[in-house]
Amino acid sequence: MCGRFALLTHAEALIERFGVEEVIKRPEPRYNIAPTQNVTVVVQREKLQLTEMRWGLIPSWAKDVSIGNRMINARAETVAEKPSFRSAFKKRRCLILADGFYEWQKVGKIKIPTHIRLKSREPFAFAGLYEYWKTKSGKMLESCAIITTTPNELMSPIHHRMPVIVSPENEVAWLDPENQDVSELLSILQPYTPDQMEAFEVSDFVNSPKNQGPLCTKPVNTTLFDFSETLSAPSGST
Template identity: 35%
Template sequence: MCGRYASFLPPDLIARLFGTTNPLPNLKPTWNMAPRMDAPVVRRHPDTGERHLDLLNWGFVPAFTKDLKTARRPINARAETVASSGMFRAAFAKRRCLVPAAAFYEWRADPGGKTPFAIARADGEPMAFAGIWEGWRAPDGEILRSFAILTTHANRQMAALHERMPVILEPADWPVWLGEAEGDPQALLRPSPEDVLRLWPVDKRVGNVRNDGPDLLEPAASLV
């Protein structure tokens, strides 16, 4: 976790919710965001300090990477070790970001196989995952900007599905996480309270990245 999520929020809505100032990117909505895809990310511009909404590639590439073809490109970073990891610590210190999402998916191991579930905020509001980003310069000078989503141990509700869950930040925490306000970003890396999320079973088609569309979030009829 987190390995798939729904990212269909209109760019103007994301810009309004997160207070970004740059021209809106051309976002393609997807209900099945997968690793190595470009996704909307909110980050603090390193020069102006303003919030920007940009498309970054999901799969973290450290700046010291020599060969992109053999790079591991993790999609998640563990909250417990992100500040000390040689791969992530520089980004955690200086390049933290928010990853907007409408919902995410998790799979429960059942006797008959894995059952996918969708998870969203109970209040219907978009989620903001805690993320870190990095820029990697290719030999030809082109820059690849990539990100990873931070995970922590699951709360009791999510533990019924998986032992890990994404770090979901509340709006009041965004300024500290982005480095706009004083505070300890490490202290924000905690599970969501039990009443923040709701979850429901969905069709197994979500497991195939080629499947997309709003029907992926529909409750699985046989399991409701």
């Protein structure tokens, strides 16, 4: 699953990187984004918008918002068929912006917080779905979920799932609401190239979603999980 991430890149850089045409909500840098909080998304409407949505998808038929607390992720393997997600998968897709995410690697009885990012340090986009839900006051609440897939070689020692990072060349196709080609959309939901990623242990300061600041992403040592280095290491190396 993906249950925590960071977005530190400033709004101007995000607008340029993702070709945003209309800004509805400008994001502030955040080190420790958690479920039920608002997250920064790009969505294709009349214009390509930068806005925010509640993290935790609330289906239109839900009786209350609490269902969203446990619908922060959607599995790529079932997203096209599962009743909670299939309509959004066809018509309401978004990019959820980040520049790093966290997972907790189990080592015995210990869980080690790990930060994962691109080696380039550039922002990227998770594959997201969104829905509308009408509150009792008649206001429309927008909520979203991050799609997950099987882990790549970098992630597999850390966790059995990873969020789908949409390759830049697939972002337009993913956002296009007119694109309802299920096969094409599912082909986008692949594990990201591991040699473009890196991972490192961070402080357990990040364990609490109340905690913010640079300590969340600061390595506790200089050792990185780097898949490309593993590939290039001599056969007798340790």
